[in-house]
Amino acid sequence: MRPGQSPEERLREALRARAAEVELAPDALPRIRQRTAAARGRGLWAMVGAVAAVATAIAAGVVAVETTRGEHRTLPPAARISGTAEAPAPGTAPSTPAPAPPGSVNLPAYFTRNGRLYREFLPATADGDQARIQAAVLxxxxxxxxxxxxRSLWPDTVEVHGVTIDGSRVTVDLGGVGAAPADPPLAVQQLVYTVLAAATYTSMRHADGVRVLVDGAPVARLWGAVDTSGTLHQGTLAELQAPVWVIEPDQGAVVGKTFTVYLAGVVPEGTVNLRVRDAGGAIVDERVVPLSAGAPALGEARVQVTLPSGRYTVEAFLHSEKDGSVQWVDDHEFSVG
Known part of the structure; x- marks a missing residue:
């Protein structure tokens, strides 16, 4: 060792020295784990011994992470140890976030408000294309x-027996459809919009239409009101989707002091009004936001907002061209941490 070396340089030199001497042993991995556990809390030189043990694994092609002068390089997948984690740096707390459940995904689902469709992204656990679409529909x-x-326009008794995919068409088998809702055509479009949106989260990437079965059989007219004898297609965006809505912050979200407000809308003039109120109802931020496109296209916008900690409500809305009144309000409650 050279005078004036830093602890990091001494560790690296010790590592190189031991790596040159090691031989592959069949019990290398258990011994690495044992030595690493024994080295905890014994100070710098005990740590050197543990790192030297890691050199055995490096020589054997087992360890998947190499740290060199602050650079972090990930080796090919074939060299990784399944089920192990990189040790935290000295003096830092280990960070081991819990893995997401297999098949966990946020899926788009459409709902209704004031006679229009609104979309949310909701968590679901679903493996496979059919399972993802079925979960979103449910x-x-x-x-x-x-x-x-x-709200959903469908009755509480509704069930989804299954989903099948035939080329670019998705067939949904429903049950418990009950009596006709207040707006049968919009209820059917709620289903169609959800299926086609969920299809983009599968290997399909795109679906052209939806076929509806009830208890396994085709139905010429659902509730006797909507023609479901053939393939159903998505209706006109400007006539069915809400003119404006808030996507982020999500309802109930907790955000940092500087966060993004994500808006969308189908608006002729391509602008949306944004307003944020505090817990007492006072307006703390208000502005007009230009969207990326005007009707009949869907426009979007992302706006950076900074607020102190507290509870808030974000509102997106339009002003009536006739009398200037506030229309089509969509709002989400959220908190700033």
Whole structure:
């Protein structure tokens, strides 16, 4: 060792020295784990011994992470140890976030409010294309929206028996459809929009239409009101989707002091009004936001907002061209941490 070396340089030199001497042993991995555990809390030189043991694994092609002068390089997947984690740097707490459940995904689901469709992204656990679409349809039709203002037009008894995919068409087999809702055409479009949106989260990437079965059989007219004899297609965006809505912050979200407000809308002039109120109802931020496109296209915008900690409500809305009144309000409650 050279005078004036830093602890990091001494560790690296010790590592190189031991790596040159090691031989592959069949019990290398258990011994690495044992030595590493024994080295905890014994100070710098005990740590050198543990790092030297890691050199055995490096020589054997087992360890998947190499740290060199602050650079972090990940080696090919074939060299990784399944089920192990990189040790934290000295003096830092280990960070081991819990892995997401297999098949966990946020899926788009459509709901209704004031005679229009609104979309939320909701968590679900679903493996496979059919399972993802079925999960999204269940979330939508059973009205599991986070925003209490969003509703499903389908009855509480509705079930999804299954989903099948035939080329670019998705067939949904429903049960318990009950009596006709207040707006049967919009209810069917709630289903169609959800299926086509969920299809983009599968290997399909795109679906052209939806076929509806009830208890395994085709139905010429659902509730006697909507023609479901053939393939159903998505209706006109400007006539069915809400003119404006808040996507982020999500209902009930907790955000940092500087956060993004994500808005969308189908608006002729391509602008949306944004307003944020505090817990007492006072307006703390208000502005007009230009969207990326005007109607009939869907426009979007992301706005950076900074607020102190507290509870807030974000609102997006339009002003009536006739009398200037506030219309089509969509709002989410959230908190700034």
């Amino acid at each position: 979330l939508s039709l059973q009205g599991r929206a986070k925003d209490p203002d969003y």
